[in-house]
Amino acid sequence: MPDYQQWITFGVFVCTVILLMWRPGRINESIPTSLGALILILAGVVSYKHILEVLGIVSGAAVTILSTIVMSIILESIGFFRWVAFNLVERAKGSGVKLFWLILLLCFLMTLFFNNDGSILITTPIIIQIGNILELKSKQKIPYLFSGALIATVSSAPIGVSNLANLIALRIVGLDLNQYTVMMFVPSMMGILCISVLLYLYFQKDIPRKISKNPIRYSLQPGNHPLLHNHEISNKVDWWLFRVCIGIVVFIRGGFFLAEDLGIPIELVALTGVVLMIAVRWYRTRKGIRDVVIQTPWHILLFAFSIYVIVNSLHRAGMTEWLITLLQPFAEKSEASLIAASGLMLTLLSNLVNNLPSVMIGTFAVTDMGLGQQPLQLAYLANIMGSDIGALLTPVGTLATLLWMYILRSNHVPITWKQYMKVTLIVIPIGLIVSLMSLYVWTQFLL
Numbered sequence: 415m416p417d418y419q420q421w422i423t424f425g426v427f428v429c430t431v432i433l434l435m436w437r438p439g440r441i442n443e444s445i446p447t448s449l450g451a452l453i454l455i456l457a458g459v460v461s462y463k464h465i466l467e468v469l470g471i472v473s474g475a476a477v478t479i480l481s482t483i484v485m486s487i488i489l490e491s492i493g494f495f496r497w498v499a500f501n502l503v504e505r506a507k508g509s510g511v512k513l514f515w516l517i518l519l520l521c522f523l524m525t526l527f528f529n530n531d532g533s534i535l536i537t538t539p540i541i542i543q544i545g546n547i548l549e550l551k552s553k554q555k556i557p558y559l560f561s562g563a564l565i566a567t568v569s570s571a572p573i574g575v576s577n578l579a580n581l582i583a584l585r586i587v588g589l590d591l592n593q594y595t596v597m598m599f600v601p602s603m604m605g606i607l608c609i610s611v612l613l614y615l616y617f618q619k620d621i622p623r624k625i626s627k628n629p630i631r632y633s634l635q636p637g638n639h640p641l642l643h644n645h646e647i648s649n650k651v652d653w654w655l656f657r658v659c660i661g662i663v664v665f666i667r668g669g670f671f672l673a674e675d676l677g678i679p680i681e682l683v684a685l686t687g688v689v690l691m692i693a694v695r696w697y698r699t700r701k702g703i704r705d706v707v708i709q710t711p712w713h714i715l716l717f718a719f720s721i722y723v724i725v726n727s728l729h730r731a732g733m734t735e736w737l738i739t740l741l742q743p744f745a746e747k748s749e750a751s752l753i754a755a756s757g758l759m760l761t762l763l764s765n766l767v768n769n770l771p772s773v774m775i776g777t778f779a780v781t782d783m784g785l786g787q788q789p790l791q792l793a794y795l796a797n798i799m800g801s802d803i804g805a806l807l808t809p810v811g812t813l814a815t816l817l818w819m820y821i822l823r824s825n826h827v828p829i830t831w832k833q834y835m836k837v838t839l840i841v842i843p844i845g846l847i848v849s850l851m852s853l854y855v856w857t858q859f860l861l
Contacts, residue, residue, distance in 0.1 A: 419459045423731040426450045427724055431767045435810045440820075443813060444717035451720035459727050468722050474681040475581035476718035478670075480710065481684035482528045482575075485663055486536055487709050488691045491701070492655055499540045503547055503625070510622035514558060517541060518610055521562045525569035527667055529576045530802075533566040534814045538821045548625050555827065557617035560837060561610070563818045564806060568609060568845070571602035571802040575670050575680065578718060579773040580798055586777050587794040588787065590674040598795055601856045605803055605849030612841045655698045662690050725774040737779035741793070749789060750854050753796040756780065757850045760800025765808045769801040776801070795853055804846045807838050 433446035454460045489495065502520060506513035520540075524533035541562050545555040570577035574584050574594040584594060614621075666687030673683045692703055728734075737759065744755035756776065763772035780793040805811030809819055809831060822829055 419457060420731040422457050423454065423459055423724075423727045424733070426453050427728050427733075427771075430721075430724055431771065434768060434813075435816075437816075442713050444713040444720065447717055447720035447724065451723040454723060454727050459731075460723055464726065465723070468719060468726055471585060472582050472718045472722045473715075474679055475578055476715045477681040478575060478581060478684045479529050479531075479578045479718075480712075480714050481681070481688045483532045483535075483714070484688050484706055484710050485666075485691055486528050486532050487706055488688075488695055489659060489663070490536070491705060492652065492659065492695065492699075494656060494659070495536055495540055497656075499544055499547070502540075503544055506625060508625055510554075510625045511618075513544075513625060514561065514614065514617075514621050517544075517558050517562050518565045518613075521566035522569045522606065525566050525576050526573065527663055529578070530567050530570035530812070530814045531578075531817060533569070534563060534818050534821070537562055537566055538818055539825075542821075542825050542827065550622065550625075552827065553620055554622050556829075557613075557621045559822065559827065560829075561613040561617065563815065564613065564838070564841070565606065565610060567806060567812055567814045568602075568606055568803045571605070571798060571849075572599045574598075575667075577802060578714075579770045579801060582718070582722065583773055583777040583794065583798075586781055587791055589791055589794070591680065592671050592674050593791075594795075595671070597791070597857055597860065598798070598853070601795075601849055601852035602799070602803075604852040605799070605845045608848040609803075609841055609845035612844060613837075616837060616841065652698060655695065658694050659691055662687055662694070666690075721770055722774065725771050725778075728771075728775065729778040734775060734779040734782060737775070738783050741779065742783060745783060745785060745789060745793070749792055749858075752789060752793050753850055753854050756793040756796035757800040757804065757846065760797045761804025761807065761846060764801050764805035765811045768810060769805040769812050772805070773797055773801040792853070792857060795857075796850060799846060799849045799853060803849055804842065806842050807835070809834055 427450070430446050430450040433441075434443055437443070451460070455465075498520065502513065502516050506516060517537075521533060521537045524537050528536070538559070541558050542555070545558065570580065572595070574580045574589075574591050580594075584590070589597075666683060669683045669687075670680045673680050692706065695701055741752070741755055741759065744751040760769075760772055760776045763775065766772075776797040777794060780790055780797065783790075783793075785793065806815065809815050819829055819834075
């Protein structure tokens with residue numbers, strides 16, 4: 415690549431990251447990435463061949479993530495998440511501490527069954543409305559909102575289908591979903607449990623010990639939920655529809671792992687789930703797909719393609735070479751030092767320029783180091799630890815965190831950077847270290 419194209423590539427990357435973090439006028443995140451990709455194409459940095467290569471890598475992952483979001487929209491349309499909110503309060507049986515752990519479990523499961531961004535979109539409005547139902551003070555809402563958001567985000571680490579960056583990078587390092595889960599589930603769960611306990615210890619003084627046992631039943635207002643527009647709200651529960659839709663979600667989630675063994679593209683499985691849920695809902699309610707089409711964030715497809723075009727260009731411009739220079743000495747020492755260095759490198763990069771471009775840059779770096787298959791996969795998994803867990807040190811580390819802060823501002827629950835980092839600087843480093851150490855111990859035992 416000529417020098418002038420390298421400078422154009424670096425300039426586009428820096429400007430894109432700045433716009434992603436700043437988002438002037440609350441512009442959609444796909445706009446700065448698309449403009450950046452367009453500039454690189456017009457400047458001749460990206461050829462037709464590169465475009466086809468990128469489409470082949472990102473299309474399946476983007477369609478899979480988009481499909482899980484569509485399934486969450488359908489569940490919301492039948493009242494599932496309103497039902498969840500009421501039942502969380504009732505199952506807490508008047509205990510604020512029990513409610514805290516139930517909310518963490520909800521956020522973990524939402525990410526596991528959908529994805530981290532979708533989980534934030536779903537759970538944050540639910541937690542806000544739970545606080546309103548219980549008439550909690552602002553200080554009492556913070557432990558639930560903060561802890562729920564952090565757990566929802568870090569819970570994208572255990573399985574590869576819960577995060578767009580994880581899915582895209584899997585193909586590059588030669589891992590499938592089953593291998594990823596076997597190697598990552600236990601170590602990342604150790605980190606999640608550690609962070610959960612630390613969050614409870616940090617907020618225990620602010621968590622109300624007693625809450626109302628019989629909250630007034632009222633429906634969540636759709637206007638407060640970013641996934642929703644105005645639609646009819648009914649207090650009636652169609653249990654048959656509930657059970658069938660939840661069964662489809664569980665079946666499809668399990669189908670991802672079976673599909674890997676059978677050589678079936680996971681995006682095909684995800685699309686099958688969407689079609690089944692739309693068909694079942696239509697059969698039961700005669701409701702069409704207009705609401706799904708309107709509410710689906712189609713820009714995710716454009717965002718995934720354009721950000722990868724930029725990062726791929728950055729890789730070809732030579733940015734990953736200095737990362738290789740930094741990592742190589744650690745790779746030569748031991749697998750433990752390689753895991754630590756990779757995880758810390760991605761933590762630093764993610765908190766500077768966001769985790770999505772960072773995990774892609776990190777993946778390119780470790781694949782160009784000439785490592786054997788096992789060290790390569792360990793370095794990649796450590797990258798994921800850094801990008802999914804370590805990235806939470808600052809609000810700019812993940813798009814999910816930025817989205818969370820936006821939802822809070824929209825609901826008049828502002829969180830400052832100082833408030834945010836006062837918690838994360840204590841909780842996240844410990845959780846990251848536990849996760850990286852667990853990854854080394856677990857894989858040594860496993861491999």
